[in-house]
Structure formats: C-alpha cells, structure tokens
Amino acid sequence: MKPGSWKVSESPGLLPILCGVIVLFVVAAYVVGAVVVRPTLYSDSGFGFLGWDTRHGLPFNHAAVPDDADISKDSVEFMAIWSPGQHVLPGLLEECGLSLGLSLAIVVAAFSILGLAAWFTLYRAFGFPLRTSAIAVTIIACSHHFAVPFGIYNGGEVLLFGTAPWFLLLVWKLRELRWRAVLPLLAGTLVIFLAKLSGIIVAAAAIAAAVPSGGRPWLARQVARKALVAGTTIGVMGVAFYEFWYSRGWTAVSSLIDVQWWTLVSFAAFAVSSIASASLSLGELGAYVFLHPARPILDSNLPIYYALLPFAIGMLVLVQQRLHQDHADYLRFFLVFALAISAVLIWTWARGSVVTIEERHFRIVSLVLLVGIVHSFIELPNKSRRVLFAAVVGVAALYGIASAAVHVEANLVRPLGIRGFRHWIANAAVIDFIRTIDVPTPDRRATLILVPSPEIGLEVRHVRVMSNRADMQEPEELRAETYRGRVPRLYVIIQRRLVAEGKAEVVLNSFVDYPKERWQQIPLGDFVCFFNGG
16 A cells, blocks of 8 residues: 555544544534524525415415406416425415514524435445545535525525435445336435425436446346336326426427537536536636626636536546446446436427526536545545645535535625515515505405515515516517506506616506606615506
C-alpha cells in the first residue's frame, strides 16, 4: 500500500462520526432558519396552491379558474402539469391550523431529512463502506441544491429528493424482479409520481436498470424473465399514466414537434456534464458566476456544460476503472439508469418541449453516481488527485452553505404574507393593497384580481384571482392570451418596469371587452394596479 492511500478494510475511525455531526449541524441550522424566517415560493408551486385553494367541491386535482370566454364565470380544469404532492402536503398542514409558511418549512425539513437517510441507506445497500457513504451524504447536505428549498420552496424537487432514493432502494432490493415485485414497484411508482411528475421517468428507468444486475449473460433465461417482468411493470405504469393523467390536461411534453436531429449532440453533451456535476451543483455555480441577472456574461448555460464535459468524461472513466471489479453490479445499474433518463430528456428537448434545460433534471442520476465518485477518489493512491477532488468539493460546499445564508438574509427583508410565507416578487405595498380589496362580499365573483406571479395570488382569500407570469413571458405569448366578458371590479397588478416595456399595455388589451380609456392607475411603489369597474 502506498503512503496516503485509504483502504476499505481499515477501521472507519472517527470520520463517519465527524460527518454525522456536520450533517446534523447543517440540517439543524437550515431548519431553524426556515422555521424562524420562512421561505419564499417558486411560481410553479404557486400555481399549484392557487388550484388547491379553489378545489372545494371539485373532484381530486381539479381547480376552478376564470373562463377565458367569460371571466364572470369559472371553468374547471384538471391540473395535469404539476404533481399534487407539492401543494397537497403543505395544504393539509395548513388546514390543520398551521400557517402555509410554517407548513412549507415542515415539509422541506421532513423530506430533506428523509432524503439524506435514504441516500445513506442506498449507498450502503450498493455495497459501499461506511466511510464512503458518510462522506457522500455530508457532501449532499452541504450542497447548493440541498440548501435551496429551505429558502425558496421548490415543490416537487425536494419531494423527489426525499422519495426517489427510497424507491431506488426498493428496486435494488427487488432487483431479481420476481413477479411478486410488480405490486410493490407500482405502489412505489405512485408515491414518487405524486411527489413530482418526472418521478415516473425515474421509476421506469430504475426498473429497467435492474434487468442486467447479477452479471448474467444477456441471453440467459433469468435475464429474459426479468426483462419481461420489468416490461410488464413499466407498461402498466405507462398505460395508467396516460389514461388517468396525461390525456386529461396539458403537460410540459404535450406540444411536441418533429425531432430536431442537429440538437441531439448538444443535448447529449449537456446530459453527460450534468450527470457528473449535478450532485455538486457545479453547473448552478457556473450559472451564478456567468449568468447572474445583474452581471450576465453568457447568454446560455450550455457553454458552461461544454466546458465541464472533458472533466465529466474523465470522472466517468475513472469511476469505471476503479469500481468495475468490486462494484460491477452498481455500475451496471447506474449505466442503464443514466442512459434511460438521458434518452427521455434528450428526446423531449429535441422535439421542442417546454421542459427547461437545467441540470436539476439529472439530479437523481448524479446522486446515484456521487457515491461512486467519492469512493473512487478516496481510494486513489495519487494524493494530488485526492486533494484536487477535496478542493472541488470544498468550493461546492462553500457555495451551498453561503447560498443558504444569503437566502435567509434576503428573506428577512422580504414582505411576510398573510399566510406566513415570504414574497419574492411582491413588495409590501402590493400585499397591503390586496388586503384592502380582498374583502368578503355577497358575490365573490364580482371582483377579479390578476397578479403577475401566482404566489402573489395566494394573498387573495375572499374574491377571485388569476395569474400570468408577465415578467417571464414574451410579448407574443401575452398577446395570445385573450379574455372576454366583464366583472364589476377588475384589478390588474403588474410591475412598473413592465409598463415602460409595453407588456402592461399588452396585458390590459387582453381584456377585450374593457374600454382602454376606462383604466385607472393606482401606484404601489415598484408596482402599479390598473383598475376598471364601478
């Protein structure tokens, strides 16, 4: 053994205990910050909560929204674009008497802790030693993606983090794929699907990844049987998803075009880089440096991942070389799992889906790989490479912990809404103004408020509310939205800078039955409210 090399057979010593202390300290600090300060909301989750607020008397996962053909009436829609877990779980806690802000903090804490426990258990089940598993989970706890939901509730992302590794553990335990495994796998799929829609992709990929386990020849009878069981399970999942969800409303992959073949190489490069970097949030760190709105250097995140590609390939080669003897089954599982998820995402992007091109879509795959990366580097006899890896991990951890502190500091000065969460976009003047116009009336349909981001609409409790995302939508998208009919009182709240950009005029013109000259303006600091009615 060369000096400085670490052997699995050695006693783990105090390192796992130290890792446990670090994880407990970091998680405790994040939880206290979220409970005391309260998080903000991403707009996707805001839309889900708006639907949750209008569900009463409607079937499961349906929402009442103003009808485009006559805004004085409501139409009922099935909310197919988001999984219900992100708003159902906090919503149920709120109905038990907690504020929504505190409910968000509790859900984030619960699923973050569940996720850390699950990843550690999964890594051990893969056959990695205690030292390796402890280091890997410590890296996760210090990462940026782990810190984010404590400051900004990201809905399905944190729920998937907490449920996906348990499902992967279930698949790993049932990787012989007997027929009796079908029902548990279907039940597990339902759980992670309710956590996040992409959970069904994770589930199908994981089940497929179990087929080549065991190192048997591909034509062996056992492999054929496992493939049949996997295919049957995935087929049932697909039919159920189509019949009970996909066919009932619009999703991010509903409007696809012909494959743009010239984009495949670019998206494949992005996938490889993301798989190697997402567990450390290196791409997000690059985006912070080169794509920050206050000082943008690049126009896209793709150059960041192109730059990371050589390092990603080198990392994957190293893992294969170091683990192919002692962890061959793990490598086979990871390879099929990664290829399956990458194929689905590349296909949807190449066909023009609105699914964003972000490394978070590869987070679960990258976290499966993380333990292999950690084990490969700490077992390296080359001390300089170990030091380099430690330096990269240190930078990633510093970015993660610093971002958590920045979120807490920023949230402290953001307005606290009536439901106990912080507002990222709205200012205090907007929140106070909504409270003056959101008053109980004999006919709640008489007042309609349009807000520029859905989480602002969660302040409305007594009258009707609708939302767009004017700040992020192009003028052409806004022009395509038209609303007919009238209500006695219509309020349109929008950022003042969008008035100068012309977007406000586009939004007002979308209400085609309202005379332009009748709009009145009410200043609200950085916002303005346009009012039309008696």
